[in-house]
Amino acid sequence: MRAIPLLLMTAALVGCASAPPAPTRSAEGQAKLQQLTSGRVAGSPITCLPAYRTNDMTTIDDSTVVFKQGDRVYVNHLLGECYGLKGGFNTLVTRSGGAGLCRGDISEVTDVRTGTGMGSCALGDFVPYTRG
Numbered sequence: 001m002r003a004i005p006l007l008l009m010t011a012a013l014v015g016c017a018s019a020p021p022a023p024t025r026s027a028e029g030q031a032k033l034q035q036l037t038s039g040r041v042a043g044s045p046i047t048c049l050p051a052y053r054t055n056d057m058t059t060i061d062d063s064t065v066v067f068k069q070g071d072r073v074y075v076n077h078l079l080g081e082c083y084g085l086k087g088g089f090n091t092l093v094t095r096s097g098g099a100g101l102c103r104g105d106i107s108e109v110t111d112v113r114t115g116t117g118m119g120s121c122a123l124g125d126f127v128p129y130t131r132g
Helices: 003-017 025-039
Strands: 040-041 057-061 063-067 072-077 090-094 104-113 117-121 125-131
Touching: 025 057, 025 063, 025 072, 040 072, 057 090
Parallel strands: none
Antiparallel strands: 040 125, 057 063, 063 072, 072 125, 090 104, 104 117
C-alpha cells in the first residue's frame, strides 16, 4: 500500500521537472516580437528587472510581454498563459515588493476600463536584448 503514494509522488515530481511546451505565436505576434528585438542580441536571462515604467510594456501575446528600458528590451515569457491579456483593453497589473519585477511575481490580467480582474499568471525570467 505504501508503494502507491510513492509512485504518485514520483509521477508528480517528474511532471514538474519537464519543461513547459513552447508557446505558439501568431504571425502578428511573431512580427511584433521580431520588430522589438531586431538588431539586438539576446543576453543571459535575469530573474529580476530592478526598475521599469509601466508605460514601457508591450504585450506580444497571452504568453509574452516586452519591457523597454532605454535602448535595451527585456522579453518575458510568462510562466503559463495569461488568458485574455492580448484581447481588447486588458493589461498586466503586478504588485512587487520594491525589488522591481521578479520571476514568480503574480500578475493579474485587468480590464483597464473597469478595473476588473480576469485571471492571473506569473512572470518568468527576463531575457535582455541589447544592440550588437
